[in-house]
Amino acid sequence: MELKQLEAFVHVVELGSFTRAATILDTNQPTLSRLVRQLEVELRQTLLVRHGRGVIASDAGQIILGHAKGMLLQAERARHDLRQLKGTVSGHFSIGLAPSFAKVATQELIRQFRQRFPDATISVAEGLSTYLTEWLMMGRIDAAVLYDTSLTALIEKRAVFEEELFLIGMPGGAADQAPKQIRLKDIARYPLVIPGRMHALRQIVEARAAEEGVKLTIALEVDAVGAILDLVCEGYGYAVLPINAPATDPLKRPFSVTRIRRPTLHSRLTIATSSQHTLSHLATEAIGLIETAVLPLYTADRNAGVKQADGAVLRSTDRLAGRR
Incomplete structure (x- = not known):
């Protein structure tokens, strides 16, 4: 599997159309079709189902989609880590938040992040702790603030x-x-x-x-x-x-x-990361920011x-x- 094949597949599924994906990726539809077909041949699976309004992922495609996003994220982290050798904290940080924490902390987290890391970007996903754990294992998010239920393989949690x-x-x-x-x-x-x-x-x-x-x-x-x-x-x-x-x-x-x-x-509210995915320098710094600047806002709200x-x-x- 090549990263350009995975990138083409992810964009086609998320946009539901080869035409729209080609526009976003600044390429043409035949090129995207060829890349996705190469991926299907290599995996020996039909990944897309075509219908009158575009395409959707097949059952096999849904499985590959989560893994593809994780692999693309890891590749992006590697590029950013290399850029950090120049002394700039940049890249993308993806965080998942439990709903009760997200309600109190999201706005402050984004404000603090943008002040601290002006050359980086952030995305915030909200979901139940069970889903956040799955996203961590798949590599779709770098870290999560979630409620602890039990020991989960491959997930490291620290109660806060x-x-x-x-x-x-x-x-x-x-x-x-x-x-x-x-x-x-x-x-x-x-x-x-x-x-x-x-x-x-x-x-x-x-x-x-x-x-x-x-x-x-x-x-x-x-x-x-x-x-x-x-x-x-x-x-x-x-x-x-x-x-x-x-x-x-x-x-x-x-x-x-x-x-x-x-x-x-x-x-117990915890900060969780995957033991299978290496954290970028940005992710490590951002997690520290959550603990020092954002978590106190949440605990003050709860204690009040x-x-x-x-x-x-x-x-x-x-x-x-x-x-x-």
Whole structure:
């Protein structure tokens, strides 16, 4: 496989047309067709399926597409590393962010990056932690800020922030009638409104529950935290979330908050990289920038939410303690 073949294939798939790809690559359609055909012959696979409006990747093409992007990215990193011998930090940095981190940090990350590395470019992808891990392994992104679920082969993670998870309910619900703390094994009594299985939060809660021999009672599966809180308020069930979630509710609705003990549940934000792909000098510097200049913004936001909720938690636990 040659890089020009992979480049032609990736552009044709992403643009859905040989004509549009030829325009972007400043070449002609016959040249692109020849390059893609050479790749198909070498791989002994049909990579494209033609239809009335252009082309799409075949099943085999979808598999090759991810690998092709990774190889092109690695080649670009090598070129940039050689240019750095001249003393200029340049190139392209691709970062994946978990949605909760992206919401707070994306704008500041881009601002800080452009100030620090004016000769470099950056792209930011947002996705669930499971998807970010896959993109890292495929080489589509240089690094990711994601929530840790379990050990993943070929991925190196370093925890940078930790949040306790609580049982969140509506005031006056079953959780509000319980002791101020509950054991994890008792959580099975509460119907949960919880994200789907691809979500890191769901994987954390289920993994710890399984270790305790607890089978969760799933009432609804919803990925968006805002929607989860809406459903909790309407009495559909209970949520397991960081205290920052109800504390920063834009509608300022009251929630009951119950601590989960034996064991305590935590979500851990990590910076992750692939052990199979060498980081460029730019990527290493950019990751350092995230830790020193961007992460504090996120942790301050989360800690502010915790402080805002402290009074509500204390009132809830004091009230509950008085009932015992």
